[in-house]
Amino acid sequence: MTLPGNTDTVNPVFDPAAPELPERLEAWLALRWGKPVRVSGLKRFPAGLSWVTIGFNAASPGEKPLELILRVGDPGGLFSPYSSRPEYEALAALSSVPGLPIPKAYEHSDDPCILGAPFVITQRVHGDTPTPWRGADERGEAANQSLGRDFADALGAIHAFDWTGTPLAEWAHGREGPITPQTAALHETRYWARHTQMRGGPTSPQMHYAMRWLEANAPEAERITIVHGDYRVGNFLQHEGRITAILDWELVHLGDPHEDLAWAGLRTFAAGTTRIGGLIDREAFYRRWQDMTGLRVRHEVVRYYEVLVQFKMASMLMGAMIRVQTGRSRDVRMAAMGFQLTSTLMELNKLIAEAG
Numbered sequence: 001m002t003l004p005g006n007t008d009t010v011n012p013v014f015d016p017a018a019p020e021l022p023e024r025l026e027a028w029l030a031l032r033w034g035k036p037v038r039v040s041g042l043k044r045f046p047a048g049l050s051w052v053t054i055g056f057n058a059a060s061p062g063e064k065p066l067e068l069i070l071r072v073g074d075p076g077g078l079f080s081p082y083s084s085r086p087e088y089e090a091l092a093a094l095s096s097v098p099g100l101p102i103p104k105a106y107e108h109s110d111d112p113c114i115l116g117a118p119f120v121i122t123q124r125v126h127g128d129t130p131t132p133w134r135g136a137d138e139r140g141e142a143a144n145q146s147l148g149r150d151f152a153d154a155l156g157a158i159h160a161f162d163w164t165g166t167p168l169a170e171w172a173h174g175r176e177g178p179i180t181p182q183t184a185a186l187h188e189t190r191y192w193a194r195h196t197q198m199r200g201g202p203t204s205p206q207m208h209y210a211m212r213w214l215e216a217n218a219p220e221a222e223r224i225t226i227v228h229g230d231y232r233v234g235n236f237l238q239h240e241g242r243i244t245a246i247l248d249w250e251l252v253h254l255g256d257p258h259e260d261l262a263w264a265g266l267r268t269f270a271a272g273t274t275r276i277g278g279l280i281d282r283e284a285f286y287r288r289w290q291d292m293t294g295l296r297v298r299h300e301v302v303r304y305y306e307v308l309v310q311f312k313m314a315s316m317l318m319g320a321m322i323r324v325q326t327g328r329s330r331d332v333r334m335a336a337m338g339f340q341l342t343s344t345l346m347e348l349n350k351l352i353a354e355a356g
Contacts, residue, residue: 016044016052016072021115025056025070028114032107035060047129049078049320049333050250055124067124068106072117076329078320079195079250084108084118086171087249090226091122093166100157101125101150101236101243125245127237132271132278143241148280149288150243151236155264156292158246159225159257168226171254184255185218188308192315197322206345207318210311213352219301221256225293228252231260232269233277257295261286262305267347268313303355310348317341 015021022039029037038059045053052072059065073082088108094100104123112118130139130147139147163169172179174187193211229251237245264276265285271278276285286297318341320334 016054024115069122069124072119075117082118083110084120086252088120089167090249090252093168097157097161101245103245125237127239127244130238131234132269144279146241147238152285152288153292154246155231155260156289160293161226163226179254181221184221189214192312196315196318210348214308219304222295224254225257227255227259231264258301258305262302263309307351307355310351314344314348317344
């Protein structure tokens with residue numbers, strides 16, 4: 001089967017506009033579902049530097065059409081190479097949690113012969129995507145507080161979930177050994193160090209210093225939980241002040257839940273306020289999370305993970321620059337990410353000093 005788009009081995013690109021894409025989806029879904037499937041209404045959503053997101057409808061004769069989302073791990077994307085399995089397995093496992101606003105996971109595959117890249121198919125949930133720096137005043141304080149409560153409760157539900165009896169238990173066997181309370185922070189530090197080629201490639205002295213600081217000060221987790229990995233305002237949908245879906249699960253993994261608390265609470269996402277995501281008072285957010293999980297917020301561990309996730313953010317920026325420099329991506333947005341690196345490293349310095 002010929003793959004769509006540019007199959008150049010240096011800079012492979014998934015082509016969301018390939019004319020054969022609907023036909024391929026129809027054939028694969030018909031095989032999976034054991035009945036004819038008609039695919040229509042494909043529409044790409046422009047946001048994101050990672051997975052390509054496409055909305056579409058799928059219908060079988062005599063049945064109501066399903067509104068679905070196709071997410072494709074573009075080989076030129078920010079976190080390539082991709083696997084669809086973690087996102088699919090996390091959504092499938094968490095579907096049993098009452099009231100947790102996540103899309104239903106329908107299908108996934110890592111076989112590049114189907115669409116040209118790994119992909120996952122989920123339910124399409126309606127709503128808009130708020131950001132900390134846009135629309136807060138228009139929503140009003142009541143909506144911000146309502147979203148903040150939902151934001152805290154959804155994270156608490158994710159962290160309270162017992163993953164040990166699900167397929168996610170296999171994730172505990174990491175590439176560098178078991179993920180345990182003693183090793184969780186080190187796993188993440190080394191993962192993001194690899195992302196910027198720090199072990200074997202050039203990088204800044206500040207990143208080397210931060211990596212050594214993180215290794216030397218790694219805390220022990222109270223509990224290993226599912227960690228969303230990109231839990232912030234901007235990665236959920238809302239309607240009339242209520243969260244309708246938590247999105248963007250491509251960085252999901254097992255680890256210390258303080259990692260999600262730190263990422264959600266970074267100053268970068270606070271729109272110049274002291275609130276979590278510009279929505280809700282930090283202590284109110286923590287109280288709701290503690291009530292949901294039965295865990296306690298360890299403030300010194302949050303400060304450690306603020307350093308780690310700021311290191312992660314710098315790694316993302318450096319990884320984008322490396323992809324452009326080496327020809328693995330031609331996305332001008334990735335090239336522009338380099339302009340954010342200096343301020344990101346300055347904030348990393350501040351957070352290390354505060355944690356120290």
